[in-house]
Amino acid sequence: MYIYTCExxxxxxxxxxxxxxxxxxxxxxxxxxxxxxxxxxxxxxYIYVPTDSGQALSVIDAINxxxxxxFYYDLSYCAMAYEPEVPDLIYRMMILGxxxxxxxxxxxxxxxxxxxxxxxxxxxxxxxxxxxxxxxHEVRKSMYVAHIEPKSRIAITLGGxxxxxxxxxxxxxxxxxxxxxxxxxxxxxxxxxxxxxxxxAVLLETEKENDDYTDMWKIFFETIAIKERINPKLQRNLxxxxxxxxxxxxxxxxxxxxxxxxxxxxx
Amino acid sequence: xxxxxxxxSVSDKLEILSDAAxxxxxxxxxGVDRRxxxxxxxxxxxxxxxxxxxxxxxxxxxxxxxxxxxxxxDCKYCKNRVSNDIRRATFTPDEICNLTIEFYKxxxxxxxxxxxxxxxxxxxxxxxxxxxxxxxxxxxxFNGYIHVKVIPGASSELLYSAGxxxxxxxxxxxxxxxxxxxxxxxxxxxxxxxxxxxxxxxxIAAHRLAIGKDARMERASINSHLVNSIFGPDGxxxxxxGSSKEYGIGGNGLSASHTEMRYSEQSSDNxxxxxxxxxxxxxxxxxxxxxxxxxxxxxxDRIKELSKDNTFNYPADPRDxxxxxPFSPAGQSTQMIIGATDETDLELITTTQNLYKSFDxxxxxxxxxxxxxxxxxxPALNTPxxxxxxxxxxxxxxxxxxxxxxxxELLSKEKPFFDNRIDPKCDWAIRHLGDFPVEINTATxxxxxxxxxxxxxxxxxxxxxxxxxxxxxxxxxxxxxxxxRAQYFITCNGKMLYKIPIEQQYILxxxxxxxxxxxxxxxxxxxQFQQLNLFSSFGLTESVPMQASS
Numbered sequence: 001m002y003i004y005t006c007e008x009x010x011x012x013x014x015x016x017x018x019x020x021x022x023x024x025x026x027x028x029x030x031x032x033x034x035x036x037x038x039x040x041x042x043x044x045x046y047i048y049v050p051t052d053s054g055q056a057l058s059v060i061d062a063i064n065x066x067x068x069x070x071f072y073y074d075l076s077y078c079a080m081a082y083e084p085e086v087p088d089l090i091y092r093m094m095i096l097g098x099x100x101x102x103x104x105x106x107x108x109x110x111x112x113x114x115x116x117x118x119x120x121x122x123x124x125x126x127x128x129x130x131x132x133x134x135x136x137h138e139v140r141k142s143m144y145v146a147h148i149e150p151k152s153r154i155a156i157t158l159g160g161x162x163x164x165x166x167x168x169x170x171x172x173x174x175x176x177x178x179x180x181x182x183x184x185x186x187x188x189x190x191x192x193x194x195x196x197x198x199x200x201a202v203l204l205e206t207e208k209e210n211d212d213y214t215d216m217w218k219i220f221f222e223t224i225a226i227k228e229r230i231n232p233k234l235q236r237n238l239x240x241x242x243x244x245x246x247x248x249x250x251x252x253x254x255x256x257x258x259x260x261x262x263x264x265x266x267x
Numbered sequence: 268x269x270x271x272x273x274x275x276s277v278s279d280k281l282e283i284l285s286d287a288a289x290x291x292x293x294x295x296x297x298g299v300d301r302r303x304x305x306x307x308x309x310x311x312x313x314x315x316x317x318x319x320x321x322x323x324x325x326x327x328x329x330x331x332x333x334x335x336x337x338x339x340x341d342c343k344y345c346k347n348r349v350s351n352d353i354r355r356a357t358f359t360p361d362e363i364c365n366l367t368i369e370f371y372k373x374x375x376x377x378x379x380x381x382x383x384x385x386x387x388x389x390x391x392x393x394x395x396x397x398x399x400x401x402x403x404x405x406x407x408x409f410n411g412y413i414h415v416k417v418i419p420g421a422s423s424e425l426l427y428s429a430g431x432x433x434x435x436x437x438x439x440x441x442x443x444x445x446x447x448x449x450x451x452x453x454x455x456x457x458x459x460x461x462x463x464x465x466x467x468x469x470x471i472a473a474h475r476l477a478i479g480k481d482a483r484m485e486r487a488s489i490n491s492h493l494v495n496s497i498f499g500p501d502g503x504x505x506x507x508x509g510s511s512k513e514y515g516i517g518g519n520g521l522s523a524s525h526t527e528m529r530y531s532e533q534s535s536d537n538x539x540x541x542x543x544x545x546x547x548x549x550x551x552x553x554x555x556x557x558x559x560x561x562x563x564x565x566x567x568d569r570i571k572e573l574s575k576d577n578t579f580n581y582p583a584d585p586r587d588x589x590x591x592x593p594f595s596p597a598g599q600s601t602q603m604i605i606g607a608t609d610e611t612d613l614e615l616i617t618t619t620q621n622l623y624k625s626f627d628x629x630x631x632x633x634x635x636x637x638x639x640x641x642x643x644x645x646p647a648l649n650t651p652x653x654x655x656x657x658x659x660x661x662x663x664x665x666x667x668x669x670x671x672x673x674x675x676e677l678l679s680k681e682k683p684f685f686d687n688r689i690d691p692k693c694d695w696a697i698r699h700l701g702d703f704p705v706e707i708n709t710a711t712x713x714x715x716x717x718x719x720x721x722x723x724x725x726x727x728x729x730x731x732x733x734x735x736x737x738x739x740x741x742x743x744x745x746x747x748x749x750x751x752r753a754q755y756f757i758t759c760n761g762k763m764l765y766k767i768p769i770e771q772q773y774i775l776x777x778x779x780x781x782x783x784x785x786x787x788x789x790x791x792x793x794x795q796f797q798q799l800n801l802f803s804s805f806g807l808t809e810s811v812p813m814q815a816s817s
């Protein structure tokens with residue numbers, strides 16, 4: 001088995017697939033993984049593939065022209081997922097896609113297709129969680145900043161959703177885990193940006209600013225629950241604890257800054 | 268109406284008025300898709316977005332507040348009734364707008380849910396509410412979702428304005444019969460609830476026809492695959508305008524009245540109480556009177572028919588029409604209280620079905636009665652909230668809207684309540700074992716949907732997969748089909764999952780067993796735990812040793 005590895009981003013993954021495909025070692029002998037130092041087997045040969053935008057582009061062209069743009073969208077959407085099997089799954093899907101065309105996403109009789117659909121659905125659900133639960137914080141009375149800690153790299157999908165929701169506001173969504181930000185200037189299109197450490201350090205301070213409406217929200221959140229029907233299990237089911245990290249309704253004033261800070265110290 | 272404590276801050280008012288509004292169930296932001304606009308704030312997503320879940324597990328989608336909890340009415344079940352001594356407050360329109368806008372910008376909410384106690388008179392209250400909505404839409408440029416409660420008894424001009432400004436309107440039925448309503452809400456009259464409900468339906472239909480849509484609201488897409496759903500004939504109606512005149516009126520009218528006839532038969536047999544029977548008949552009559560709002564064959568005729576007496580014609584403020592908003596685009600909903608009076612589940616679910624069919628409501632909500640007030644007409648204060656009953660009714664409601672079931676299939680006069688042990692769909696399946704097992708690879712939409720454990724999403728996945736090959740149990744499991752329930756009723760390629768005897772009692776026992784933990788979890792809040800005691804827990808009375816010792 002030959003294991004091709006690459007950096008964990010879309011461009012690198014596509015160039016890796018390009019190299020693996022053109023190596024002519026047989027699809028069943030190839031596996032694609034993101035580059036990590038951990039858990040290497042000693043029976044397989046590891047081949048690191050450096051990012052090459054030319055190769056990536058030709059793969060993109062091939063998918064878009066020979067399969068379909070929708071299929072390309074599905075692949076890139078699935079690539080946001082954190083699951084370690086995703087790179088290899090995308091490779092398998094491309095093999096099937098070139099063989100059967102875009103219809104292949106419905107052929108759940110193939111194990112890869114079934115898994116692909118599952119992951120795509122999970123990513124969609126995760127993205128939707130953050131459309132629901134991310135919280136903006138007013139900063140300097142002029143802009144709104146939200147911090148999120150998603151498992152997958154879903155920040156870009158939030159850009160579109162919130163651009164439609166608040167077209168005439170300045171806002172910014174910061175993915176604390178992957179250190180990237182969606183930035184939306186008033187009445188313009190949003191753009192993505194990978195944050196430097198210095199920028200990130202400054203942005204971490206935003207949640208400490210005082211926001212009057214946070215307290216009102218807490219009041220509302222507490223009074224709206226009916227005491228006779230309290231059901232924490234149901235609440236946790238619908239509003240999982242890992243998505244609550246930056247929700248003002250759950251943080252008690254004392255623990256707020258210390259808890260989130262210590263986490264970043266480890267990073 | 269004057270305020271005794273005038274110096275309330277906005278947060279104090281928010282606390283009082285959200286506390287007063289929390290018993291309203293509807294908190295959905297669904298039903299309308301609207302893109303954002305530059306210069307405005309907000310959009311709307313037809314699936315609805317929940318922004319938080321409160322400690323009771325209910326979603327928080329809208330800023331659910333009352334405009335005021337002053338009220339001149341004395342509905343027995345209500346926290347804000349005039350005879351209760353509670354803190355009262357009233358928001359000014361600007362305060363409501365500011366809260367909505369600021370909460371919206373922070374992604375706390377999807378819009379505003381505005382209801383109110385009745386200050387001075389229904390008209391005065393409704394006018395204030397319209398003023399608030401107008402301010403929010405025009406001055407504050409809010410483009411998000413607004414759900415407005417209709418105050419029963421307010422004049423139609425105000426309701427028209429409210430509908431033009433809001434996305435969904437709702438009128439709470441509270442109680443399904445005139446008698447119960449008289450008993451618990453002496454200031455309300457059924458007619459004051461049904462008449463505006465009918466007018467809202469008519470106006471929505473007229474507005475929809477005017478922009479080239481079908482008069483009936485859109486329903487879940489699965490309904491288009493079903494032959495026999497409660498929305499069925501009307502769905503076909505739109506496609507065959509003109510050609511099927513007879514079908515349009517006759518078919519639909521007949522089926523509706525047929526159901527109602529059966530219903531009144533049932534209830535007249537079932538309920539000995541003459542007064543009650545009258546009430547049921549009244550409700551049914553009121554519904555059949557207003558029933559066929561939009562079944563005329565040609566569009567022109569329909570609009571004419573609609574504009575006769577069951578549409579609103581003039582808004583309270585002419586500028587409201589100039590906003591060019593559709594009238595209540597997300598439809599209307601209502602809510603009923605469960606457990607305060609002695610209606611059966613059959614009555615509730617049949618009323619629900621009639622509301623869907625004749626008033627074209629988008630949703631009917633159920634609110635398990637929470638004892639807040641002490642009154643001889645009400646259940647005692649320590650009565651547990653009927654959580655499981657509410658849950659069963661919602662399950663049945665979903666069976667009506669997404670699964671093509673009819674109320675009379677789920678319950679009958681011999682069995683007017685839902686089974687506590689198993690859900691209504693399993694219950695139906697067990698009573699119709701003759702139709703099972705169903706072969707997954709060949710069954711129709713209707714039949715697949717009737718298998719417990721398979722829902723609309725599952726059916727669509729199965730149908731899509733069937734086009735490319737055989738479907739196996741392994742695949743079903745990964746499609747999210749609940750084999751725990753479905754295994755008793757399906758075969759894949761001619762084989763059942765296990766050797767299962769097709770026997771009512773056996774399957775009932777298995778299903779009840781698998782649902783026990785869920786049932787217990789729903790009811791557990793009502794249970795009072797105590798330490799096991801040899802005498803009381805195992806049926807031994809304590810009197811025996813007491814006598815021995817004395």
